[in-house]
Amino acid sequence: MEHQSESTDRPVGRVRFMDLQRVNLDGFAVEDVELGLVALHSPHDPEPEVTITDGRVVSLDGVDEAAFDAIDAYIARHGIDVDVAEEAMALDTLTWASHLVTPQFSRAEVVRLAAGATPAKLAQVLAILTPGELVMAMTKMRSRRTPSNQAHVTNRLDDPLLLASDAATAAAFGFREIETTVPVLADAPSNALACLIGAAAGSPGVLMQCSVEEALELQLGMRGLTSYAETISLYGTEQVFVDGDDTPWSKAFLTSAYASRGMKMRVSSGGGAEALMAGAERRSMLYLEARCVALARAIGAQGVQNGGIDAASVAGSVPRGVRSLMAENVMVMMRNLESCSGNDALMSESDMRRTSRTLPIVLAGSDFSFSGFGFIQRYDNMFGPSNFNAEDIDDFLIMQRDWGVDGGLRTVPPATIAAVRRQAAEATRAVYGHLGLADFTEEQVELAVDAAGSKDIGPTDTLAVLSAARAISETGINVLDVIGALDECGFSVESERIMAMARARLSGDYLQTAAIFDENMAVLSMVTDPNDYSGPGTGYVPTAERQQEIDAVRQARSVDDLRAEQAIHASSLLGALGSATPGTDPRDVVIGLSPAVGRDIWRTLSGQLVVDVVGELLAGLEEEGCVGRLVRFNHTVDLGQIGLAAARLAGSGIGIGLQGKGTALIHRRDLAPLANLELYSTAPVVTPELYRLLGANAGRHAKGMTPDPARNPYTDEAIEARYHTKVIALVALERLRVDGSGPEALSMEGIR
Amino acid sequence: MSEPLVARSGRPADELTVDAVRAGLLEINDLRIHPDVLCRQAEVAESLGNPQLGENFRRAAEMTQLDDDEVLSLYEALRPHRSTPDELLGLATSLAERGLPRCARLFEEAAEVYERRGLSA
Numbered sequence: 001m002e003h004q005s006e007s008t009d010r011p012v013g014r015v016r017f018m019d020l021q022r023v024n025l026d027g028f029a030v031e032d033v034e035l036g037l038v039a040l041h042s043p044h045d046p047e048p049e050v051t052i053t054d055g056r057v058v059s060l061d062g063v064d065e066a067a068f069d070a071i072d073a074y075i076a077r078h079g080i081d082v083d084v085a086e087e088a089m090a091l092d093t094l095t096w097a098s099h100l101v102t103p104q105f106s107r108a109e110v111v112r113l114a115a116g117a118t119p120a121k122l123a124q125v126l127a128i129l130t131p132g133e134l135v136m137a138m139t140k141m142r143s144r145r146t147p148s149n150q151a152h153v154t155n156r157l158d159d160p161l162l163l164a165s166d167a168a169t170a171a172a173f174g175f176r177e178i179e180t181t182v183p184v185l186a187d188a189p190s191n192a193l194a195c196l197i198g199a200a201a202g203s204p205g206v207l208m209q210c211s212v213e214e215a216l217e218l219q220l221g222m223r224g225l226t227s228y229a230e231t232i233s234l235y236g237t238e239q240v241f242v243d244g245d246d247t248p249w250s251k252a253f254l255t256s257a258y259a260s261r262g263m264k265m266r267v268s269s270g271g272g273a274e275a276l277m278a279g280a281e282r283r284s285m286l287y288l289e290a291r292c293v294a295l296a297r298a299i300g301a302q303g304v305q306n307g308g309i310d311a312a313s314v315a316g317s318v319p320r321g322v323r324s325l326m327a328e329n330v331m332v333m334m335r336n337l338e339s340c341s342g343n344d345a346l347m348s349e350s351d352m353r354r355t356s357r358t359l360p361i362v363l364a365g366s367d368f369s370f371s372g373f374g375f376i377q378r379y380d381n382m383f384g385p386s387n388f389n390a391e392d393i394d395d396f397l398i399m400q401r402d403w404g405v406d407g408g409l410r411t412v413p414p415a416t417i418a419a420v421r422r423q424a425a426e427a428t429r430a431v432y433g434h435l436g437l438a439d440f441t442e443e444q445v446e447l448a449v450d451a452a453g454s455k456d457i458g459p460t461d462t463l464a465v466l467s468a469a470r471a472i473s474e475t476g477i478n479v480l481d482v483i484g485a486l487d488e489c490g491f492s493v494e495s496e497r498i499m500a501m502a503r504a505r506l507s508g509d510y511l512q513t514a515a516i517f518d519e520n521m522a523v524l525s526m527v528t529d530p531n532d533y534s535g536p537g538t539g540y541v542p543t544a545e546r547q548q549e550i551d552a553v554r555q556a557r558s559v560d561d562l563r564a565e566q567a568i569h570a571s572s573l574l575g576a577l578g579s580a581t582p583g584t585d586p587r588d589v590v591i592g593l594s595p596a597v598g599r600d601i602w603r604t605l606s607g608q609l610v611v612d613v614v615g616e617l618l619a620g621l622e623e624e625g626c627v628g629r630l631v632r633f634n635h636t637v638d639l640g641q642i643g644l645a646a647a648r649l650a651g652s653g654i655g656i657g658l659q660g661k662g663t664a665l666i667h668r669r670d671l672a673p674l675a676n677l678e679l680y681s682t683a684p685v686v687t688p689e690l691y692r693l694l695g696a697n698a699g700r701h702a703k704g705m706t707p708d709p710a711r712n713p714y715t716d717e718a719i720e721a722r723y724h725t726k727v728i729a730l731v732a733l734e735r736l737r738v739d740g741s742g743p744e745a746l747s748m749e750g751i752r
Numbered sequence: 753m754s755e756p757l758v759a760r761s762g763r764p765a766d767e768l769t770v771d772a773v774r775a776g777l778l779e780i781n782d783l784r785i786h787p788d789v790l791c792r793q794a795e796v797a798e799s800l801g802n803p804q805l806g807e808n809f810r811r812a813a814e815m816t817q818l819d820d821d822e823v824l825s826l827y828e829a830l831r832p833h834r835s836t837p838d839e840l841l842g843l844a845t846s847l848a849e850r851g852l853p854r855c856a857r858l859f860e861e862a863a864e865v866y867e868r869r870g871l872s873a
């Protein structure tokens with residue numbers, strides 16, 4: 001049978017509804033090899049190949065030495081271990097891939113082999129790993145055992161007090177690297193200074209970078225205002241590389257320049273960048289990135305920021321592009337380098353899709369799961385919004401807890417957040433004043449401390465920021481001046497922390513692969529904290545203390561917390577009057593209450609007081625000419641049993657059951673316990689009007705009528721997720737009051 | 753016993769204190785890493801399967817003797833279309849003569865590849 005397609009222009013409602021969903025704001029590209037819009041493999045990617053003559057690479061991935069471009073030439077000379085190349089290239093792709101995911105095949109052995117593999121070889125291997133295998137490979141292959149995280153801290157105004165407050169907060173949350181940048185290039189020295197002070201107010205040992213033009217960034221580092229760099233960009237084709245105003249040799253020199261000043265650095269690349277600049281030369285994103293990663297290793301960088309980066313949404317627009325981004329990170333790890341794993345550009349308007357992109361990396365654990373978690377609100381991120389932002393901090397903390405993984409962050413108590421923000425803002429005000437850079441007011445400090453973003457701080461004198469930045473440059477202010485100013489102004493903790501970072505430059509330990517400082521200034525790197533994953537029960541496991549940090553989100557509630565919340569609403573109403581007796585009046589309806597009502601439970605899940613709910617039920621009964629009375633049952637927590645027992649006491653044979661949490665039903669004395677006449681099961685959304693209707697309907701049943709049953713109110717919210725914890729705690733409170741004693745009549749005095 | 757850590761200036765690391773800053777005893781050069789330390793870090797990197805990182809540290813050890821401005825100007829000279837092959841070779845010679853052979857090799861290689869790939873000035 002053939003289905004005629006509908007000829008109307010207007011899609012049916014189901015399609016119109018689908019079109020409205022946010023994911024459809026994203027752009028999706030048909031694969032196009034000519035434009036390089038292809039993720040894992042292009043037919044124009046070369047076949048892996050290497051030829052070695054007299055210890056020299058004379059042919060690389062099908063290109064002869066004479067035709068090497070600048071990238072080929074650098075990799076061929078410096079990036080291939082000629083002693084293992086033959087062995088590495090002879091291994092077939094499946095064996096290679098299997099080595100990556102088999103726990104018993106050691107990381108060190110993969111690293112040894114990968115040193116002899118060409119870019120095309122590694123691209124081919126990673127292209128066949130499934131997502132689950134990529135998670136396994138990342139778990140095993142990352143350099144540092146302890147996972148970590150990096151934050152973006154910027155704002156639209158380059159406001160120093162706000163930068164400092166946010167840097168301090170990010171440090172307190174556990175970020176071990178903070179990256180700032182500028183909307184106005186000339187402000188860079190001021191931003192670096194403010195973040196340096198702020199980070200020190202939040203925690204010892206936070207690495208700081210200011211991402212600006214290459215030469216200026218190096219200068220800031222030389223003066224000790226920053227401690228690492230990562231925006232040293234590599235590209236996978238010669239043309240795009242040179243368009244970026246560098247060559248592999250200039251980047252190699254720059255890499256050593258940072259090390260020569262004791263500063264950590266990593267390079268930056270990422271799939272899709274070449275396609276974005278119309279220079280992909282018909283190659284797949286993964287293959288071009290494989291060239292970048294091979295080059296990163298060849299020039300001697302200790303690590304790579306990749307996984308799309310600025311072009312993440314380009315990769316995300318093509319089939320398997322998101323998978324390719326994770327494959328890039330794993331490739332960095334295979335090359336024995338630090339992975340700073342992207343997730344730093346908002347790649348979708350869809351919350352589900354951007355979570356889907358990031359989650360596998362957080363689950364596997366990376367040296368840095370984000371190369372910039374946007375710690376500020378989206379509008380303040382001068383890199384552009386990150387894939388996760390200030391809006392998502394709690395989501396991330398709870399995802400860590402859900403999966404029991406360490407994403408590097410912790411919950412910080414609100415009072416601590418306030419304290420570190422104040423400390424940071426006041427220290428920054430003091431240093432800017434002491435060094436004659438700018439005069440900030442107490443009111444500006446207050447605004448920065450309280451602000452959730454730059455829209456909350458009122459107008460900033462942006463010229464004052466610019467002039468402060470200029471003064472820092474012109475007077476050559478360096479880290480020693482900052483330490484001295486902090487000390488003079490009484491900020492000894494901050495001056496000591498910055499001094500410790502400056503001193504750490506001398507040992508060079510944090511130049512090693514994947515180095516961070518922990519909060520005791522110990523270096524964690526591939527040297528001191530190597531990833532030793534070799535199967536279940538090995539590798540990184542959070543300490544008990546760290547696990548407690550991950551688990552203890554501030555939203556978690558215990559039964560004791562709930563009991564205290566309930567106690568706030570306790571009153572002298574609903575007093576016990578003695579044993580309840582059976583009624584005889586045909587208008588008598590018993591409202592049966594659960595054991596903790598009038599003792600521990602005073603407020604229902606909807607926020608209404610139990611006495612108000614009872615008042616509505618009584619009023620409904622009265623509307624129908626019936627008389628209600630209150631009886632507490634102490635033998636069960638089951639609402640069906642309570643309702644049935646109430647009905648059996650009632651002269652009318654009709655009872656209402658009400659649990660303290662607000663669940664209510666109408667019961668009749670001849671029904672089975674689990675049967676009932678009407679039920680409100682969605683306590684959090686039952687309104688006073690609905691309780692009154694239930695009372696009235698109970699009255700109608702008492703009179704032998706057949707009322708239209710009350711319906712449960714509808715909600716599309718995650719009502720169960722929101723209330724289940726409370727429900728369990730409230731029912732626990734009810735159960736603690738179950739003692740098998742008989743029903744008690746309760747006072748109706750003061751109700752309504 | 754490892755040797756006590758010193759800055760390139762010769763100042764011992766344990767003299768880098770806030771007290772010393774307050775007393776005006778320190779200057780920015782006291783925060784510069786010593787070339788011997790970079791060479792030791794190079795050995796560590798090489799022992800952990802990353803000879804390229806080791807080479808970077810050894811090149812960096814050479815570069816500790818350059819002042820900041822010279823580092824920046826040498827970087828500039830290596831950027832595309834800035835230098836002729838002869839200029840690059842001249843810099844290579846001078847670097848080699850001053851005891852920076854690894855840096856010199858970078859400039860020699862660059863001279864050759866830039867010319868072949870049209871990246872010279």
